[in-house]
Amino acid sequence: MTYPEKLNAIRQQMKTDGVAAYIIPSADPHISEYLPDHYKCITFTTGFKGSVSTVVITQDFAGLWADFRYFEQAEEQLKDSGFELVKLKIQGNPEYIQWLGETLPKGAIIGFDEKLVSILLGELLHKELAYKQINFQHKDYLSPIWENRPALPTHPAFLVADECIGQSVSSKLEKVREALKKHHAEYHLISSLDDLAWLFNIRGADVSYNPVVLSFALISENQATLYIQHDKLNAADKASLAKSGVEILAYDSIANDLKFLPAESSILIDPKRNCFALYKLIPTSVKRILETNPSTQLKAVKNEIEVANTRRAMIKDGVAITQFLKWVKDTIGKTEITELSAAAQLKAFRANQNGFIGESFNTIAGYKSHGALPHYAASAESDVAIQSDGLFLVDSGGQYRYGTTDITRVLPMGNNTEEERIDYTLVLKAMIEGCKTRFPKGTCGYQIDAITRRPMWDYALNYGHGTGHGVGYFLNVHEGPQIFNATATPIPVELGMITSIEPGIYRSGKHGIRIENLVLTIADQTNEFNEFYAFETLTLAPIDTTLVKKELLEKAHIDWLNTYHANVYAKLSPFLNEEEKVFLGKMTSEL
Structure with a gap:
């Protein structure tokens, strides 16, 4: 079927x-950011x-709401599809809800697949459209028209050894249960895949x-049940989980177990990371405690073994990046290189x-104007x-058995303009400003975001995405709860968190510049004013300085860059051959 034919088939069912209106979110029953092929509903x-x-x-309009990162990509990919791009004014804001309120008549019916809508979004739709007396119904209009829909993945999974991850499953369950007691919750439902991977030391594909x-x-006080396809784990891994007090049941049996939770009990459930369909199965007599998964915070704070192993991963990744930069230059x-x-x-x-193990996301390799598309995919x-x-x-990353990486570098290919030189220098200055920041305990991500942007604001420049995101340990490259963006999210930056710092400048039709390092929050000093934290830069890879306009940098930025490059050379050179060492030496020479 063509895209217009699919649109027509959906409208016929409606x-x-x-x-009156059908909503298709970008999600799965786990409210994931990255989706199995089975749930790539918007692409289909x-x-x-x-x-x-x-x-x-609706019957007379079909829109795709997307933010700044996707404007050009969406306009290109939606051509002749019957769908129009609606540009979000604020990233992450469900502005289509207001549009629905203005467009639909009183008492209209809105349909959506409740497995693909978070509790938070489901409740928000009901609340924001109550004044129109809108009715909501569970509808799946895609399955009837999706021929040869990809099956759910059947890849095998495996457990990561405790000594490689720094904490046993039983000790993690104990910490989660401690959090449940503080919330006065007897049960806890977890749907988010990275939280589950962390809690049970399980990985897969x-x-x-x-x-x-x-x-x-x-999870309850005395029981932990993992709902998963039985054949995904081998006998040894099942036995290991059983020894940690984990029962294994079929993946789809979670629905039945939720229906029969004891009356008058209580359950902690994360409204952002659980689907509306499961939420509605919980008996009305059960008290629902809507809070962030305890594992989300626990997972974000890396232990000593995770930090040490991540440093190892950064060396491996830095060697690969250095070899790549040399290969491009040579x-x-x-x-021909494309x-x-x-x-x-x-x-x-x-x-x-x-x-x-593999890449941590689809590499963004954008030449010239393609670099101005922050999420460009060649x-x-x-x-x-x-x-x-x-x-x-080039924005790329790797998944290693001992860490996850994410790095962006910009390669000047030659004949660069003065505008490119200024933009490059200011992005570098902003990245350094973020990396070298000292801040008091309790500082939140939006404050780091503003500090990082200041060198660019001085020139009336800005970028439309956040400054940074949390990064997992051999897990998702995008991880919460911390986020460095302009939203006043009250999540403090804690010791042990790994976060990206990645400012950029994007000139449509010309060029894009983004420079990104990952940083670890570490203790700095304590005095009568507060405990102060700082960032240890984890990423180890040279930053090209051929375009840098030194007069735009302050001494502190130059000193930081020279110290960083000295460390890069010291850590990477033992793993390079002589030609690669010479190349790295030139790339990391003092500015």
Whole structure:
């Protein structure tokens, strides 16, 4: 079926059921950011391949709501689909709800698949549209028209040894149960895949780039049940979990168990990371405590073994990045390099490193104007050759058995403009400003965000995405609860958290510049004013300085960069051959 045919088929079902509007979120029953192919509903319906968006269909309009990161990509991919791009004014804000209120008549019916809508979103829809007396119904209009829909993944899963992860399953369950007692909760439902992977020390390959396994869990004071396909784990791993007090049941049996929770009991459930369908199964006599999963905070604070292993991963990743940068410099002008072939070569360099499992996300390799698309994904149709001029942005990461990486570097290819030089220097200055920040205990991400942006604000420049996100340990490259963006989220930056710092400048049709390092929150000093924290830069890879306009930097920024590069050379050079050492030496020479 073509996309217009799919749209028409959905509208026919809506008309039959008397549904005025149909919502398709970008989600699965675990409210994941990255989805198994089975749940890539928006891509199936519209052709749009971005990771975050929402589709709303009425009889006379079909729109895809997306933010700044996807404007150009969406406009290109939605051509001739019957769907229009609706540009979000505020990233992450469900602005389509207001549109529905203004568009639909009183008493209209809105349909959506309750498995794909979070509790938070489901409740928000009911609350915000109550004045219109809107009725909501569970509807799945995609399954009837989705021929050869991909099956749920069946990849095997495995347990990570306690000594590689720093904490046993039983000790993690104990900490979760302590949190339940504080919330006066007798049960706890977990649907979010990275929380489950962390809690049970389990990894898999059910979702591209994220080493997670489709599963649910129900925790009580005396019992922990993991709902997962039985054949995903081998006998030894099942026995290990049983020894930790974990019962294993079938993946889809969670629904039945929720229906029969004891009357007058209580359950803690994260409204952002559980689906509306499961929520509605909980008996009305059960008290619902809507709070963030305790594991979300516990997972974000890395233990000593996780930190030590992540440092190892950064060395391996830094070696691969160095080899890649050298390969680009040596090959350009001799053999054709395209965005796709460059990404493939970078993956090959990483694959040579011990412990490499796969990429942590789809590499963003954007040459010239493609670099101005923050979430650009090169395809056979968009792929272009890299030439000896302009800027080449590469944002990539690796999953290792001992850590997760995420790094962005920009390669000046030659004949660069004064505008490119200024932009590059200011992005570098902003990144350094964030990395070298000292801050008091209790500081939140939006404060780090503002500090990082200040050097660019001085020149009336800004960027439309956040400054940074949490990063997992051999887990999701995007991890909460901390986030460095302008939203006043009251989540303090804690010791042991790993977060990215990645400011950028994007000039549509010209170039994009983003420079990204990962940082670890560490103790700095304590005095009569407060405990102060700082960032240890974990990422180890050279930053090209050929475009840097030194006069735009302060001495503190130059000193930071020189110290950083000295550390990069010291840590990486023992793992490089002589030619690579010479190359790295030049890349890391003092500014």
